Amino acid sequence: MNGGGCARVQRIAVIGAGAAGLCAARHLACSKKFKPTVFEGTDRVGGTWVYTDRTEKDENGYPVHSSMYNDLITNLPKQVMAFPEFPFPDSLPSFLHHTNVLGYLENYSHHFDLLKYIKFHNYVEEIKVIPNTENSDNFPRWEVKTFDWKQNQHESHVFDGIMICNGHYSVPSFPSIEGMSEFEGEILHSHHFRTSKQYADKTVVLFGGHASGIDIALQLCPVAKEVVLSHKGNLLSPFPDNLRQAPVISKITGNGVIFKDGTSSNCDAIMFCTGYKYTFPFLKDPIIKSVEKNRVSPLYKHLIHIHYPNLSFIGICHTVCPFPQFRCQVLYAMGVLDGSVILPSTEEMLLEEENDYQKRVKQGLPFRGSHILANDQWAYNDELADLSGHERIPDSVRLLYNLVQERRAYNLQTYKQDEFAMASNGHYYRSGV
């Protein structure tokens, strides 16, 4: 199957105007081979970075998309967060308040004149493949059904390709733990956390020791009586005196939790920092075979739908530098659309996907493990860049990312105070030390 050699301008629907959707719009529009239309359910750009005090439903009764909390400072420095061709302003520190990231994405939209491609307050309700009756060698077309909540109007549109950029930090994943319904205090997910103020003088148990669990635990310490971080490992970083680590929760009681080692903690609140589910409510089976166990399948390189290669999913990978990777993914997906990237056969792609999955299963496959890249992200990004004939992400980004991971492991409390500057060899160094 190929969609290449298409002489006319291809109409591409982009679902979502967060960082991934904006990146897609910018590159599609710039290539002249494509005409993007971005459907955004809310009335502004930025996705995750649009903070709201609200936690359940937005002003229009839709589920709140963003999981941003009031005092969030990024866990990556601006030098590795940026789209390579669009740096953050020099005046900003390396680790940013979330409002600076939203400002950056708004500037990106204006700089590349993207607003004219975005249909705000348009929720995509359904995406359906239109069977191709003309030429079985070409990609099928797509019907996109939308609801404009401002105009109270349903519409249907036809596209030559789709880039799904709907974000994956919105639908909380809760583990099932015995006794959960018995607890008399507050149970929440990190998706619903906004500010530490309401936990003044309280004991809070956070379940989950990944980025959000650690960051929120540290935010609570200055006000809370005690913060207990319950997780599988043992973090070696120094912590405030009122933060202690505990094994995973095995049972919840009326007034607290019992950990796996039999110790317990009475608490006022239990916060689940247990990650999110991939959801594509607008895609009906059998387009996506499964998102069970958080595996989005069948995807080639976590990106291209194996049976419908003109349907791509930007931003599925986890434990990566998101913005620079979005660029690599968008450019590769565009190459598939215009035929400059030749895909292997369907069988070969399915085999590669399965081999990748089985390798992960052998390694123990943690939650969301199907799409975690971590150290493999650099080889993955380089491969996409090489195959689509675009510039790789500069090596300085990888080196700085690794330096920050080391500094973070060494001291989770202080690593965000670091400042970085570029040396004459193009690499970053820790400035001000």
Ligand code: FAD
């Ligand atoms: P999103 O930003 O979620 O955007 C998706 C967009 O799609 C939204 O605007 C949404 O309204 C829209 N949408 C969804 N469904 C529909 C539909 N059916 N119809 C129309 N529109 C729809 N990354 C970093 O690089 N550094 C950090 O420090 C960092 N910190 C983070 C902290 C938190 C708490 C979270 C949750 C994430 C953090 N991230 C961080 C990751 C962040 O999610 C990514 O950087 C990136 O912003 C994700 O962009 P996205 O476009 O994929 O998704």
